[in-house]
Structures are given as structure tokens and as C-alpha cells.
Amino acid sequence: MLRLLTATIFLLAWCWSKTEAYNTTAMEVLTQKLLKDYDKNIIPSAEGKGIEVAITVTIINFDLNEKNHELSLDFWLKMVWNDPRMEWDVEENGGIEETHIDDTKLWRPDFTLYSTSDWKNAKLTGANTLTVVGHSGEIIYVPPLSVKVKCVMDVTLWPYDQHKCKIKFGSWVYDGNKMYLKSADPPILLEMEDVPREWKLGNHSFSINTKNYDCCTEPFMDVTIYLTLYRVAPTFCWTVIMPIAVLCLLTFVTFLLPPASGEKILVASLSLLANICFLDYATQTISHAPTHTPILIKLVCLQLVLLVLAVLLNAVVLNISRGPHTLALPSTLKLPLLRLSSVLGLAYYAHKVSRSDGADLEKSDRLELGEESKLCSVESRPRCNCDTEDNLWNWLLLGAVIDRLCLIIYLIIFVLSICIFSTVV
Structure with missing residues (x-):
């Protein structure tokens, strides 16, 4: 009886390891197949149309530098779009419904922070994180970002002052016809720790704007976020x-x-x-x-x-x-x-x-x-x-x-x- 139980356990372990190895091998094969002849510099499009990018901003932390008139902001920028080149049949690929691919190997929205005070770190991509790729071609990309934004402070009511800071970003090269921006629901989330701090976040707003520049006839879209910060300093x-x-x-x-x-x-x-x-x-x-x-x-x-x-x-x-x-x-x-x-x-x-x-x-x-x-x-x-x-x-x-x-x-x-x-x- 003991020998039979030992043999059963050994057989189950062997089958599980074979299944895991098969899944791992299938994942590697799928990834190689998806990235074969894939050009990350070409924007994905379906039937020559532009793509839609849904955006959600999750604020993690912030700090306001009064002397430099600068807002330091830590947030997650969630971007969701569909790339037809990333579609596959689930049954033909071992039942795999989603995979994770290095973000540097895929096309990503070239978002740039317009209101930055540090142009060396103005790009909102390149955080070296994995993307979640679904079998339907849906790609979810959530890089953690830390930026510095210009925010001229209105100290009229100092020391009980409040300030409205603007965070504005958008595509650097793609116009609204090629890359259409839309807000997810909800567009802004707060994941800040409840710790005592000098500044508190009051009202906030999220809007997607379309603007025409003198250089081009195509409309360009941008995301504009307004954060109202007020001082909490009883001393x-x-x-x-x-x-x-x-x-x-x-x-x-x-x-x-x-x-x-x-x-x-x-x-x-x-x-x-x-x-x-x-x-x-x-x-x-x-x-x-x-x-x-x-x-x-x-x-x-x-x-x-x-x-x-x-x-x-x-x-x-x-x-x-x-x-x-x-x-x-x-x-x-x-x-x-x-x-x-x-x-x-x-x-x-x-x-x-x-x-x-x-x-x-x-x-x-x-x-x-x-x-x-x-x-x-x-x-x-x-x-x-x-x-x-x-x-x-x-x-x-x-x-x-x-x-x-x-x-x-x-x-x-x-x-x-x-x-x-x-x-x-």
C-alpha cells in the first residue's frame, strides 16, 4: 500500500512538472512568435485607422518646494491600447490568454511632460517594467513615474495659502488622428499613505484637450491635470x-x-x-x-x-x-x-x-x-x-x-x- 501511494505521488509530481515545462515552453514560443518581425517604432493601427489610448493616473505621493516653485509628483500612469500585431489564438497556443513582455520591445505612447521643470526626465516611458498583453491584442502598461512640475505659487494668503498646479502631458509626434486619447473611469485615483504632511490635496480635475498649432493642420491632444494643494500648518x-x-x-x-x-x-x-x-x-x-x-x-x-x-x-x-x-x-x-x-x-x-x-x-x-x-x-x-x-x-x-x-x-x-x-x- 505504501509503495502504491509513493508511486501515485511521484506520478502526479512528474505530470505537474511536465505541464509547467510545457506551459513555459509554450509561453516562450508565443513570445518569440509575437515579436518576430515586430517593429516597435511603427504605431499599431487597425485598417489604417488610429488607435485609442485609455489613461488613468494614480497619485502616490507629492511634495511642494516653495523656494523653487516646483511640485514633485510620484504616480502610476496606466495606459491601455490595442495592438493587432499582438493577437493570437488561445487554443493553438496551449490555452495561454495573456503574457508579459518587456516594455522596451513593444511600441509605447511617446508621452512627454509639457509642464516639466526637468526636461532631462520629461519622457513618461522607459521605466523598464513589463507590459500585460492579452490574446485580443490589448496591452496594459503601468510605469511608475516621478516627475517635477513647474508650479508658480500664490502666497497671497500665506501661511494659509493654497496653490493650483497643472500637470500637462501628451504625445510628442503623433497627432489626434493617429493616436486618440481618452480617459478611463475613474481618470484619477489616490493611493497616498495617510501620514501627517504639510500639504494636503484638495480638488483635482482631469481633462483631455485638443489643440491646433501653427506648424501643423492636424489637431494634437494632451492630458491636463489640475491639483489644488493647501497648507496645513497649525504651528x-x-x-x-x-x-x-x-x-x-x-x-x-x-x-x-x-x-x-x-x-x-x-x-x-x-x-x-x-x-x-x-x-x-x-x-x-x-x-x-x-x-x-x-x-x-x-x-x-x-x-x-x-x-x-x-x-x-x-x-x-x-x-x-x-x-x-x-x-x-x-x-x-x-x-x-x-x-x-x-x-x-x-x-x-x-x-x-x-x-x-x-x-x-x-x-x-x-x-x-x-x-x-x-x-x-x-x-x-x-x-x-x-x-x-x-x-x-x-x-x-x-x-x-x-x-x-x-x-x-x-x-x-x-x-x-x-x-x-x-x-x-
Whole structure:
């Protein structure tokens, strides 16, 4: 019994190996027969008509280079067409329904990437992959490709910007009458890994276009794919938005300090340097966009101009507010200043100007007038480089009014700029 079982197993193994050898030999014979007298440089056609090539694009991965304005794209380009020279009878060839042939031995669509930034690798063939050839002559060719595409970035809404990149390719020599392009269903597939990335793929579209060139009367067809990419970077809220908000608030501080305080110029100067440092950081991050300027950069530049004006105005207000003054404040200005002070919230300064008592200055008053203020009596004023208290408070009121008016003007400009730039901020 054991001998019979062993003989049966041996017989089955021998028959299986013979079958495999027969199939392998039949495959070799079929391949040699198909490639005999086959010219891969001649486009296949049935009865002199052009061929149809169905196209499907499967996106695997992508990356956007902001400084070079370049999209790196990894995808599979599936092409399906029919070659009558590849037909065979299944029964006469050992029941073989399909075979695999090296792509370099067959005719392939000469697709070239038109929107490439690297013309050395613009050809979308030659990936050294096998093609699937069916007995009906249908050929399926799916080369894995990695290309670089020009994509001029619109950084207007940086750091919440989105960009529309175009991938355009087509035949380099065959017109639409010889090679007709059509999209498969679906034309675009996504096979990307679900991993955290800075850029996300939004809308995408696939279209086949026909165009006539001046050189030729025949129409040429191309495939155009649009990919909309948008940035996903939550850290930019803390590294970009928050610093800009703080820089804007620092400008408020320069107008809120007492008019005779020397720290006004110091705070404005430090804020000016901080804005310049932020502009340098933004330039290093997004480089120089050839067509667009980020709205946030415009906002920071506006703040930069306002800070320069603030430094100049603070110097003028500081000079007005601190003594000594060789001239008294004209009486024609005193009454309008008193009326404006009540509207601008400067009642403290108005009280000091209109008071009738001649009490000595308190410590807080001396700080308000500035440490370098020099006071003297009316009798000693001609003999020293000093100022009377009443006259100094009059000039201080003028400086405070100018300071408060500048604050209101700044607030108006700031609110208007926020409304204009609200799409980002």
C-alpha cells in the first residue's frame, strides 16, 4: 500500500512538472512568435485607422518646494491600447490568454511632460517594467513615474495659502488622428499613505484637450491635470500670527506712554527692530515670490512705516513736552487744546493747566513732566535755562493732544488694514 501511494505521488509530481515545462515552453514560443518581425517604432493601427489610448493616473505621493516653485509628483500612469500585431489564438497556443513582455520591445505612447521643470526626465516611458498583453491584442502598461512640475505659487494668503498646479502631458509626434486619447473611469485615483504632511490635496480635475498649432493642420491632444494643494500648518498660528499681533500692540504702547517719557522712543525703536527681524524671517521662509506678495507681509510693512512715523512724532512730542521753552504757549491755542482734552480723555492735563493754586509739584507730577524738566520761578527765569510750571504744563498739554490724535489716527489705519487683510488675520 505504501509503495502504491509513493508511486501515485511521484506520478502526479512528474505530470505537474511536465505541464509547467510545457506551459513555459509554450509561453516562450508565443513570445518569440509575437515579436518576430515586430517593429516597435511603427504605431499599431487597425485598417489604417488610429488607435485609442485609455489613461488613468494614480497619485502616490507629492511634495511642494516653495523656494523653487516646483511640485514633485510620484504616480502610476496606466495606459491601455490595442495592438493587432499582438493577437493570437488561445487554443493553438496551449490555452495561454495573456503574457508579459518587456516594455522596451513593444511600441509605447511617446508621452512627454509639457509642464516639466526637468526636461532631462520629461519622457513618461522607459521605466523598464513589463507590459500585460492579452490574446485580443490589448496591452496594459503601468510605469511608475516621478516627475517635477513647474508650479508658480500664490502666497497671497500665506501661511494659509493654497496653490493650483497643472500637470500637462501628451504625445510628442503623433497627432489626434493617429493616436486618440481618452480617459478611463475613474481618470484619477489616490493611493497616498495617510501620514501627517504639510500639504494636503484638495480638488483635482482631469481633462483631455485638443489643440491646433501653427506648424501643423492636424489637431494634437494632451492630458491636463489640475491639483489644488493647501497648507496645513497649525504651528504658523504661534510663529507668525501671534508675533504680528504682539508687534501691532507694541505700537499702541508708544502712544500710551506719557508724552514727556523718553521710553516712548525706546519702545518704538525696539518694535521697529522686531518688525525688521520678522520680515527677515518671512523672507527666509517663503523666499521671494515672483508674482504675489503675502498679505501678512504687507501688514508688517505697513506697521514698519507707521513705527518710523511714530519714532519721528515721539521725538517731536518729547521735545514739545519737556522744557525749557523760550516762548510761552500762544493763548489762541490754549482754549482749543482745553476743549480737545475733554474729548480725548486728557482731563488730567486740562486740570493741571487750568488750576489756580500754586502748590508745589508732587512726585507723580515730576515724573509726568519728565526727569529732565527744569522748573524755576518767574523772577529767576530770565537768569537761568529753566521753565515755569504753568508754561510747562501748557506745552505738555499740547504734546499730549498731539500724541492722542496720533493714537486715534493709528487706530483708524490699523482697523482699516485689519479689515483689508481679514482674509488671513
